Amino acid sequence: xxxxxxxxxxxxxxxxxxxxxxxxxxxxxxxxxxxxxxxxxxxxxxxxxxxxxxxxxxxxxxxxxxxxxxxxxxxxxxxxxxxxxxxxxxxxxxxxxxxxxxxxxxxxxxxxxxxxxxxxxxxxxxxxxxxxxxxxxxxxxxxxxxxxxxxxxxxxxxxxxxxxxxxxxxxxxxxxxxxxxxxxxxxxxxxxxxxxxxxxxxxxxxxxxxxxxxxxxxxxxxxxxxxxxxxx
Amino acid sequence: xxxxxxxxxxxxxxxxxxxxxxxxxxxxxxxxxxxxxxxxxxxxxxxxxxxxxxxxxxxxxxxxxxxxxxxxxxxxxxxxxxxxxxxxxxxxxxxxxxxxxxxxxxxxxxxxxxxxxxxxxxxxxxxxxxxxxxxxxxxxxxxxxxxxxxxxxxxxxxxxxxxxxxxxxxxxxxxxxxxxxxxxxxxxxxxxxxxxxxxxxxxxxxxxxxxxxxxxxxxxxxxx
Numbered sequence: 001x002x003x004x005x006x007x008x009x010x011x012x013x014x015x016x017x018x019x020x021x022x023x024x025x026x027x028x029x030x031x032x033x034x035x036x037x038x039x040x041x042x043x044x045x046x047x048x049x050x051x052x053x054x055x056x057x058x059x060x061x062x063x064x065x066x067x068x069x070x071x072x073x074x075x076x077x078x079x080x081x082x083x084x085x086x087x088x089x090x091x092x093x094x095x096x097x098x099x100x101x102x103x104x105x106x107x108x109x110x111x112x113x114x115x116x117x118x119x120x121x122x123x124x125x126x127x128x129x130x131x132x133x134x135x136x137x138x139x140x141x142x143x144x145x146x147x148x149x150x151x152x153x154x155x156x157x158x159x160x161x162x163x164x165x166x167x168x169x170x171x172x173x174x175x176x177x178x179x180x181x182x183x184x185x186x187x188x189x190x191x192x193x194x195x196x197x198x199x200x201x202x203x204x205x206x207x208x209x210x211x212x213x214x215x216x217x218x219x220x221x222x223x224x225x226x227x228x229x230x231x232x
Numbered sequence: 233x234x235x236x237x238x239x240x241x242x243x244x245x246x247x248x249x250x251x252x253x254x255x256x257x258x259x260x261x262x263x264x265x266x267x268x269x270x271x272x273x274x275x276x277x278x279x280x281x282x283x284x285x286x287x288x289x290x291x292x293x294x295x296x297x298x299x300x301x302x303x304x305x306x307x308x309x310x311x312x313x314x315x316x317x318x319x320x321x322x323x324x325x326x327x328x329x330x331x332x333x334x335x336x337x338x339x340x341x342x343x344x345x346x347x348x349x350x351x352x353x354x355x356x357x358x359x360x361x362x363x364x365x366x367x368x369x370x371x372x373x374x375x376x377x378x379x380x381x382x383x384x385x386x387x388x389x390x391x392x393x394x395x396x397x398x399x400x401x402x403x404x405x406x407x408x409x410x411x412x413x414x415x416x417x418x419x420x421x422x423x424x425x426x427x428x429x430x431x432x433x434x435x436x437x438x439x440x441x442x443x444x445x446x447x448x449x450x451x452x453x454x455x456x
Contacts, residue, residue, distance in 0.1 A: 223320030
């Protein structure tokens with residue numbers, strides 16, 4: 001009797017710890033969960049809604065044709081005046097286009113008589129949430145996000161054992177867990193699942209440019225510079 | 233009153249039928265257009281795809297997006313690696329090609345006119361070594377996409393900065409993106425930063441995350 005009592009006390013103690021940690025991790029996870037859930041929905045529907053991280057604007061205006069003979073600085077000023085965004089921070093004239101850049105990230109491109117003005121600003125919450133969701137290029141955040149994933153695993157597994165009795169794992173819990181596992185399994189079964197990964201070998205090497213006749217040596221453009229060879 | 237109601241319902245039904253028949257006809261005519269075969273005999277619209285009117289932004293980890301910051305490295309298994317800025321890119325031999333693109337999420341944009349520099353021209357300038365068999369398109373923030381030499385050096389495989397006479401917006405990869413029309417569109421890396429020639433295949437960002445290593449739309453090579 002005494003042993004059983006001690007076992008019950010121990011079980012209650014570890015369950016109490018499990019619940020206490022579950023509760024605090026739940027609090028800790030709220031901010032992350034909102035970020036990942038909201039941005040996850042935005043990512044799922046990017047094909048339907050576009051990228052809602054930004055409020056983008058694009059407009060096109062028509063200007064008189066700028067003759068090739070017009071000096072670059074005059075041509076650039078004509079486009080800047082037409083765009084009416086103030087003084088550009090950078091500009092270039094190359095090929096058949098004139099490009100202007102502005103401090104707020106706006107870009108103006110004149111091609112023939114068409115001037116395209118592109119601007120956008122990041123939406124305050126969803127813009128940052130989407131930015132955080134994509135861990136690529138963010139070394140520290142990648143590990144923070146890994147930590148959040150581990151916390152979710154703890155919440156999932158500790159949740160199984162938090163309550164005993166009819167509402168615990170053995171009865172209600174097992175049924176609901178079964179439903180949760182069955183949904184993705186059924187989906188994969190019905191959708192066919194991913195095919196077998198294959199490594200494609202090119203049918204033939206159509207182009208071996210190194211062995212092809214190189215074009216006649218033209219003077220290199222001013223913005224082109226040679227690089228040291230890679231390891232390849 | 234009852235006659236009015238009946239008359240209204242009759243007209244409403246006729247109108248609905250007219251719109252429905254018109255829609256079906258328009259779709260059939262559209263399908264006729266898009267089902268025209270390509271030069272290689274394959275249909276314009278690969279299986280499982282539907283045509284849309286404009287590129288859809290599909291996300292990704294954006295680059296700077298401005299022409300000022302743009303640099304493109306052409307490197308790897310080449311004799312003469314080099315780097316160009318935006319102005320220098322526009323001073324290389326330019327081409328304008330009509331090409332269809334097919335997103336793995338099942339939309340296709342048909343007949344777009346893309347302007348840029350052929351990847352094969354960059355390969356010639358860099359003097360690619362004969363043993364190079366794959367091309368890695370490098371995008372901002374470490375994005376990569378692997379493409380066999382055959383598709384990467386096809387006539388209409390480009391480093392492109394313009395579609396239908398307009399510059400790309402940043403969500404479509406401004407200022408310069410890749411264009412590999414023979415493969416699903418994720419291979420056409422946005423916010424392009426490099427073209428790397430390699431001897432061995434190196435599966436890229438999506439290829440290591442469940443998508444097919446090759447990505448041929450006509451074979452529906454969507455998932456790995």
